[in-house]
Amino acid sequence: MDRITINSSYANKFLDSNVLESNISKSEKSLIEIETGSGRGNDFTGWLNTPYSDEYLEIIDVAKNFRERFDTIIIVGIGGSYLGSRAIISSLTDTFKKSQPEIIYAGNNLCEQYHCELLQYIDDKNFAVIVISKSGTTTEPAIAFRLLKEKIEKKYGKADAASRIIAITDKSKGALKKTADSEGYKTFVIPDDVGGRFSVLTPVGLLPIALAGLDIFEILKGAQEIDNHTTSAIQYDRNIVLQYASIRSALYQQGKKIEILLSYNPKMYFLIEWWKQLYGESEGKEGKGLFPAGLINTTDLHSMGQYVQDGERILFETVLSFERGSAGIVIEKNEDNLDGLNYLENKTIFEINKKAEEGTLMAHLDGNVPNIVISIPENNEFYLGQLIFFFEKACAVSGYNLSVNPFDQPGVEMYKSNMFKLLGKP
Ligand code: PA5
Numbered sequence: 001m002d003r004i005t006i007n008s009s010y011a012n013k014f015l016d017s018n019v020l021e022s023n024i025s026k027s028e029k030s031l032i033e034i035e036t037g038s039g040r041g042n043d044f045t046g047w048l049n050t051p052y053s054d055e056y057l058e059i060i061d062v063a064k065n066f067r068e069r070f071d072t073i074i075i076v077g078i079g080g081s082y083l084g085s086r087a088i089i090s091s092l093t094d095t096f097k098k099s100q101p102e103i104i105y106a107g108n109n110l111c112e113q114y115h116c117e118l119l120q121y122i123d124d125k126n127f128a129v130i131v132i133s134k135s136g137t138t139t140e141p142a143i144a145f146r147l148l149k150e151k152i153e154k155k156y157g158k159a160d161a162a163s164r165i166i167a168i169t170d171k172s173k174g175a176l177k178k179t180a181d182s183e184g185y186k187t188f189v190i191p192d193d194v195g196g197r198f199s200v201l202t203p204v205g206l207l208p209i210a211l212a213g214l215d216i217f218e219i220l221k222g223a224q225e226i227d228n229h230t231t232s233a234i235q236y237d238r239n240i241v242l243q244y245a246s247i248r249s250a251l252y253q254q255g256k257k258i259e260i261l262l263s264y265n266p267k268m269y270f271l272i273e274w275w276k277q278l279y280g281e282s283e284g285k286e287g288k289g290l291f292p293a294g295l296i297n298t299t300d301l302h303s304m305g306q307y308v309q310d311g312e313r314i315l316f317e318t319v320l321s322f323e324r325g326s327a328g329i330v331i332e333k334n335e336d337n338l339d340g341l342n343y344l345e346n347k348t349i350f351e352i353n354k355k356a357e358e359g360t361l362m363a364h365l366d367g368n369v370p371n372i373v374i375s376i377p378e379n380n381e382f383y384l385g386q387l388i389f390f391f392e393k394a395c396a397v398s399g400y401n402l403s404v405n406p407f408d409q410p411g412v413e414m415y416k417s418n419m420f421k422l423l424g425k426p
Contacts, residue, residue, distance in 0.1 A: 010371035011372050023247075030397040033400055062166070070127055074105070074106050078140045086270045090271075092214055128164040131145045166185060201223055201385075206219070218381035248398060251316050260318070266296050278395050281409045316370040325348060
């Protein structure tokens with residue numbers, strides 16, 4: 001079976017071999033700590049089992065029912081409770097055609113205008129709501145859900161409304177669980193030992209993805225495939241988790257403070273957003289950690305490209321590179337050739353984009369920007385499942401390499417306590 005691979009040849013000349021060697025040893029040790037549950041935050045390593053959950057059959061059933069009954073489904077959640085599903089859904093659904101049912105998102109901001117427009121937009125829709133919050137108390141989704149609950153109950157009556165709402169939350173704690181029990185909503189549980197940003201392969205990610213009509217079984221199969229080929233028994237030269245974690249940790253130690261994850265496929269925008277959250281919240285603590293940034297090329301070559309080529313040499317890039325395209329749009333010969341593009345005759349857009357990627361890699365190498373290339377055979381559920389689990393595992397290893405707990409997020413509490421004080425929360 002094909003798998004994603006890593007090409008480090010565009011990073012090698014920047015790596016001090018002693019620093020790399022010591023980071024390979026660290027990564028090997030970190031991976032064993034993760035597998036044996038002996039590292040920091042070990043009560044949050046339940047995500048290691050998520051590719052093997054058998055809950056997907058129930059999820060597929062529930063999704064089928066909702067897909068038949070509703071034209072619009074609103075996914076309410078923030079951070080780890082929505083970015084993973086949005087990443088997969090936007091990677092694999094049509095950019096222009098409205099999906100059926102249409103999937104929209106709420107609870108990921110506190111913008112009044114957004115909520116006002118959302119409430120107006122769903123006025124004449126036959127809609128359902130999936131509300132996702134592990135703690136069940138996060139302000140943004142709680143406010144959005146309060147508004148949507150009022151709307152749905154007003155429109156359909158309490159009993160019908162309850163059959164249009166699914167809550168994904170803790171098994172016993174939190175305001176959302178309390179509401180779900182008292183109103184009789186269908187619920188799915190987020191396991192205690194799985195943190196938000198590691199929860200894509202639980203109902204948090206899988207239900208919305210199945211509601212969008214995508215194949216969650218293939219995603220899980222992809223995750224299993226990567227899991228089996230990245231255990232601590234597999235040596236560095238064949239283990240992409242050890243490779244990615246070791247190279248990025250070594251580059252960080254050698255003064256590269258920013259990692260840019262980029263793709264030449266704009267459908268990867270939310271996957272990069274998901275990765276930013278996963279790595280930013282997991283590593284950025286105790287005054288340490290690579291700053292995760294994201295770019296979409298070739299779009300951003302016309303904006304941030306200047307900085308990457310020529311600005312402060314504190315960054316490296318990781319490229320999500322697809323091996324195969326799918327559409328096959330060919331540039332045809334034009335008799336007049338007024339635009340001068342006949343030199344591209346018979347080339348597909350995919351091939352042209354690939355040349356932009358290769359040309360940029362060479363230019364950035366000359367500009368002293370190390371590059372790690374993650375090769376993905378194709379954009380589909382199986383390979384995205386691989387990518388998700390690969391990034392989760394490599395994130396945990398990288399966090400342990402830094403000696404931080406990759407599974408907590410004490411820093412996000414500061415703004416909340418200030419905001420609550422300012423709002424007079426009892
Ligand atoms: O990764 C995390 O833990 C966070 O990003 C959470 O997912 C986010 O804060 C939402 O939390 P909750 O699911 O409790 O509403």
